[in-house]
Amino acid sequence: MNENKETIPTLDFVAALKLSTSRVAQFDGRARRSEYWWTMLVVWIAGFVLTPVVGFVLSVLTIPLVFRRLHDIGKSGWWWGAGAMLKAGLVMSVIYDIAAMSISTASHDFGGYGVGLVFAVITKYVVWNLLIVAYELLMLFFMCKDGDPYENEYGGSPKYVMDDGGDDSGM
Structure with missing residues (x-):
């Protein structure tokens, strides 16, 4: 079986937003990087320009998109x-x-703890924040990583179309 993969062009801004908003409650399937990053850009700008509350609500609405991006x-x-x-x-x-x-x-x-207690509390928060920063860096790596070119357990690739090479001889 001689399979070749053909890349579908990157989604533009409007296409990415249409796709992500049409699947706002869909946790299954896969999402391309362009769908993820264009949508997150809108969420970040809206959260900055409007209010943090709007940004928080929009961030909650992007949870299924993050799942689909991880699935990809x-x-x-x-x-x-x-x-x-x-x-x-x-x-x-x-x-x-x-x-x-x-x-x-x-x-x-x-x-009787005094300074020792303060030091322990500060140390605890430094460790918590280091763990969260490490996690966020790992997630950034995941969100930037190219999706699996072939079908995986979460579905077919939204980026690549498989071509069997035109070999219909059945051999």
């Missing part, structure tokens, strides 16, 4: 979930520390 390179959507868990862990840690410090401050009982 053969990765599970759980890669997005790992980042969500990291960020949720950081938020829970902040809430816990604020509550604990509020209680300690109200009772004037610092348990």
